[in-house]
Amino acid sequence: MPDECSRKVLVTGATGQIGSELIPELRKRYGKRNVVAVGHRRRPSEDMLRSGPYEEVDLMDEAAVTDVLRRHEINTVYHLAAILSAVGEKDPQIAWKVNMLSLTNMLEGARKNDVKRMFWPSSIAVFGPTSPRTNTPQDTVLLPTSMYGVTKVAGELLCNYYASKYGLDVRSVRFPGIISSETLPGGGTTDYAVEIFYEAIRQGRYRCFLRKDTTLPMLYQPDCIKCAIGIMEAPCDKVRRHDGYNVTGMSFSAGELADEIRKYVPSLEVTYAPDHRQEIADSWPMSMDDSIARKDWGWAPDHDLASMTKDMMDRLTPRLKKGKR
Numbered sequence: 001m002p003d004e005c006s007r008k009v010l011v012t013g014a015t016g017q018i019g020s021e022l023i024p025e026l027r028k029r030y031g032k033r034n035v036v037a038v039g040h041r042r043r044p045s046e047d048m049l050r051s052g053p054y055e056e057v058d059l060m061d062e063a064a065v066t067d068v069l070r071r072h073e074i075n076t077v078y079h080l081a082a083i084l085s086a087v088g089e090k091d092p093q094i095a096w097k098v099n100m101l102s103l104t105n106m107l108e109g110a111r112k113n114d115v116k117r118m119f120w121p122s123s124i125a126v127f128g129p130t131s132p133r134t135n136t137p138q139d140t141v142l143l144p145t146s147m148y149g150v151t152k153v154a155g156e157l158l159c160n161y162y163a164s165k166y167g168l169d170v171r172s173v174r175f176p177g178i179i180s181s182e183t184l185p186g187g188g189t190t191d192y193a194v195e196i197f198y199e200a201i202r203q204g205r206y207r208c209f210l211r212k213d214t215t216l217p218m219l220y221q222p223d224c225i226k227c228a229i230g231i232m233e234a235p236c237d238k239v240r241r242h243d244g245y246n247v248t249g250m251s252f253s254a255g256e257l258a259d260e261i262r263k264y265v266p267s268l269e270v271t272y273a274p275d276h277r278q279e280i281a282d283s284w285p286m287s288m289d290d291s292i293a294r295k296d297w298g299w300a301p302d303h304d305l306a307s308m309t310k311d312m313m314d315r316l317t318p319r320l321k322k323g324k325r
Contacts, residue, residue, distance in 0.1 A: 008073050009035045012059060012106070013080030015042040018121070018224060020183040022078060025225050027052050036072050040081070059102035065109040077118040078228065079106045085125055085148035086277050087187030092147035099151035100158075107162050107170070117169045119232050122156050122244030124176050124217060125149035125189075129283045136285035138246050138292045145283045156243040163242035171231045172244040176217035176288065178224050179308060181315040189280045190216055193257060196270070197312050200261050201320045205269040212255035212272045215286040219249040220303040220311070227299060234297035245293040249301035250308070251286060260309045264317075 007030050013019040014037035024047070026035045032052040037044065044054055053072070057064050059081055068074075081102055088095030103120065110118050127136055128143040142153050152174075159170040177190025184198075185191040192208050193216075199206040219227070227247050231239060252260075258270045293299040303311070 009076045010074040011078040012038045014039040062105040065105045069113045075116045084188040088148040095147045122174045126152045136288045160243045173247045174244040180221035189277045200265045209275045215253040217248040217251045220308040223301040238297040246290040248288040264313045
């Protein structure tokens with residue numbers, strides 16, 4: 001059962017890849033009226049609007065953040081809103097401003113308004129070319145080469161500061177690439193791992209923006225949701241750090257994913273045309289050591305490459321063949 005501080009929940013980034021699936025699960029667990037979805041520009045689905053409260057909030061406005069926390073008497077926050085890696089490199093200054101100011105406003109709002117617990121996702125983007133790329137350890141050099149990564153390193157330090165200075169129970173994980181069948185990703189370096197499924201089913205071909213041998217850690221969306229809720233529901237004495245726990249589900253190359261999809265679409269043609277995202281991918285881990293998360297609060301994924309691919313194909317094939325997307 002969820003504890004008391006999990007019952008009045010606010011989720012930012014409501015229409016994003018993670019938020020769009022996290023919110024329905026939270027509403028099932030805690031009650032539809034107890035989970036407030038917060039978006040900004042992208043229109044939410046009708047299901048989200050019908051199933052519980054939705055607010056449009058400018059997270060760059062500290063007063064607006066404070067207002068929504070107070071009006072809904074929020075005591076738990078999942079702050080997911082951010083500009084991702086590939087989009088962030090097109091305008092690094094905006095990425096810094098949006099990612100850091102929205103986080104600072106939410107941390108301050110939480111501190112001042114009796115929020116008991118907050119989740120903020122970090123990323124494998126915190127690592128850089130000087131970090132070990134295989135089985136990347138929890139504690140290692142963090143020198144990212146993307147502005148997204150810079151904001152995630154700064155964010156980890158800021159979350160840890162608020163935990164140690166003010167006692168705010170901030171919890172964080174370093175998400176790898178997220179693969180989802182429900183919502184398209186929003187401009188990340190690992191987006192190919194979702195796009196390839198859509199194009200395989202629709203067209204039978206895909207042009208990949210990374211090299212065939214590019215290997216990155218990934219997490220299937222059901223495991224992503226399980227992970228976010230799992231760390232937030234873990235007892236306080238089990239969550240021993242407040243920067244970002246390494247978590248992962250599987251690691252594979254672009255070519256290996258294509259081969260797995262060919263079990264369902266044998267004629268799939270994939271060409272590889274690396275672009276600016278290749279440099280970012282080459283600075284990230286190929287695999288991660290998440291043993292500390294497993295030990296501390298019991299993290300364990302349910303999906304590997306084979307089971308994820310099967311589930312994605314089972315979900316997307318009937319939908320796309322009917323022309324719904």
